Amino acid sequence: MYVAAKGGEEAIAAAHSWLAEERRGRGALLDVDQIASQLALVVARVMSEGSLYDPELAALALRQARGDLIEAVFLIRAYRTTLPRLGASRPIDxxxxxxxxxxxxxxxxxxxxxxxxxTFDYTHRLIDFAEAAGADPAALAEAAPxxxxxxxxxxxxxxxxxxxxxxxxxxxxxxxxxxxxxxxxxxxxxxxxxxxxxxxxxxxxxxxxxxxxxxxxxxxxxxxxxxxxxxxxxxxxxxxxxxxxxxxxxxxxxxxxxxxxxxxxxxxxxxxxxxxxxxxxxxxxxxxxxxxxxxxxxxxxxxxxxxxxxxxxxDNIQATGFLEHIKLPHYVDFQAELELIRRLRRAAAQTREAAE
Amino acid sequence: MTDYNFAYLDEPTKKMIRRAILKGLAVPGYQVPFASREMPMPCGWGTGGVQVTAACLMPKDVLKVIDQGADDTTNAVSIRAFFARVAGVATTTRTAKASIIQTRHRIPETPLREDQILVYQVPIPEPLRFLEPRETETRRMHALEEYGLMHVKLYEDIARHGAIATSYAYPAMVNDRYVFDPSPIPRFDNPKLESPAIQLFGAGREQRIYAIPPHTRVVSLDFEDHPFEASKADGVCALCGAEDSYLDEIVADDAGTRRFQCSDTDWCAERRA
Known part of the structure; x- marks a missing residue:
């Protein structure tokens, strides 16, 4: 029975243990630096929507969030809000x-x-099986921009x-x-x-x-x-x-x-x-x-x-929170609706009978 | 204890929230904008209530948290555990023993006292929101006390259904001035909004706080020929036999047999003790 169950506390603890196990997954634990450098664009997105410039922390959040972007943004935001605001920088040039x-x-x-x-522009979107096999790209000559x-x-x-x-x-x-x-x-x-x-x-x-x-x-x-x-x-x-x-x-x-x-x-x-x-x-x-x-x-x-x-x-943190809150129990208000609908239907049936 | 400040929020933030609460108490029913913080739990899951509770909590407080009337609902458990961890305050499931009660969707059946604070979690603080989606517009309507639209909505309900078809979050007028949203409590609970306790409403995502001071007049909107009715399911609690408490309906078997039990678990347990 999905109750606002007795034993909510144990259920929550069990769910968290399960989550930790699923999160760990298989193979070597992903290195934060690997995530920050090899999945740099998703890390950038977490920083951008999290409003905090810290690639390492964003990578860590992504790993903790099992790659769920909004969850990672949420972790960053909740951390950011505890930081003191020391001042405003000059506008960047x-x-x-x-x-x-x-x-x-x-x-x-x-x-x-x-x-x-x-850039991905002008790449042909063909899955690169050579990359999957671990081929390294040719090195680039570096020049001062x-x-x-x-x-x-x-x-x-x-x-x-x-x-x-x-x-x-x-x-x-x-x-x-x-x-x-x-x-x-x-x-x-x-x-x-x-x-x-x-x-x-x-x-x-x-x-x-x-x-x-x-x-x-x-x-x-x-x-x-x-x-x-x-x-x-x-x-x-x-x-x-x-x-x-x-x-x-x-x-x-x-x-x-x-x-x-x-x-x-x-x-x-x-x-x-x-x-x-x-x-x-x-x-x-x-x-x-x-x-x-x-x-x-x-x-x-x-x-x-x-x-x-x-x-x-x-704002996806606000949106996702409110969207997902509808999975919380609502049986008090639903019960109020049930009672109302039953009453309105009863009244409608009586009116119909009276008319007949 | 933890690395965080008492009750998680830093003191300047609490001060900012307390100012909003005081303003709310001074102007009952007025929605005070406040700089809602991002909390370590999702918006829509009680962050407004949590911030108000955090701003009110003192080390000696005894906290009770309910969701749907029950103390053991998962989100109530989670919020209670949060405050036990970041504030180290005592918690209780007994309504009479609590100094602060944070609630979602119910007002306890046990009458509250003057030394208690009831903190509501509010999803949408604006009673006019589903009639007028624009905040800029609804704020103007409140300023001008322009509530005709709400009365038209209630009238249309009666014209169509023969009764007011709002069963929860039933709008009420506080202190003869502001129409406010009592949060999604069943309308059964509306009469309890006139209370000796302080009632504070926190909407985190929508960045609003409002309040009802003790012993303030609260009138649920209605018409003379269609008076407000605090209704509930026709049934008695299968556990304690109560006829006058708000009931949860439980589907007991595959044949659809219905059973009722008190939504307020503490009240039910006390009656059986």
């Missing part, structure tokens, strides 16, 4: 990024050149691309304050950066198919390492305390102008921790769709334009 990859779909050639980097200024800076100089206001204030922190709507763009981007990749992908795709179309070109997509700096007021200068890998996508979007803005290109922005290219592109499309109000565009009722809808449902 992605223009100074040591790029592993950098492509622009808007210009054939750009200063610094196009760099494909370690040159500086590659951002494509948007070129367009910006001509005034063709809408300038974004810069602010010196620290953005609000959505993990420390309740989300208030309407949200500023910084807060929206923060929510999107933590959002579920699949959810953003679906929304971004919907804009491409006409639900709030934004005519996006990938102005630039870049992936690589940047330094993170923090101001030290006591010393009067900033120091770099970390180097992290990020993916940045800037879309250039057609914009015919509105009552308040002259015709110019506008931008959508996506930034993720680690290599999360699909997410960065999706994020920039959704970010652009959400800007309809600032740009004086029409709200056409598309899901991706709807700030409240997007922000309230993008």
């Amino acid at each position: 992605t223009g100074a990024m040591a790029c592993d990859r950098r492509v622009s779909a808007t210009f054939k050639d750009i200063p610094g050149g196009q760099v494909l980097g370690p 040159p500086l590659r200024p951002r494509v948007s800076d070129h367009l910006g100089r001509e005034g063709l691309l809408r300038d974004e206001p810069r602010g010196d204030t620290s953005p609000p922190d959505l993990t420390r304050e309740p989300l208030a709507l309407p949200a500023c763009r910084a807060l929206r981007l923060q929510a999107l950066a933590r959002a579920d990749e699949g959810f953003l992908l679906g929304l971004a795709y919907s804009t491409q198919r006409g639900y709030g179309r934004t005519h996006a070109f990938v102005g630039e997509l870049r992936l690589g390492a940047v330094e993170v700096e923090i101001d030290l007021p006591e010393l009067g200068f900033s120091v770099a305390f970390a180097e992290i890998s990020v993916t940045e996508c800037e879309t250039v979007n057609q914009f015919t102008g509105s009552k308040t803005e002259p015709p110019q290109f506008t931008r959508g922005y996506g930034l993720t921790l680690g290599a999360c290219e699909r997410k960065a592109i999706s994020m920039s499309l959704v970010d652009r769709a959400l800007q309809w109000r600032e740009l004086g565009e029409d709200f056409v009722g598309a899901p991706a334009q709807d700030e409240e809808f997007v922000l309230a449902h993008a």
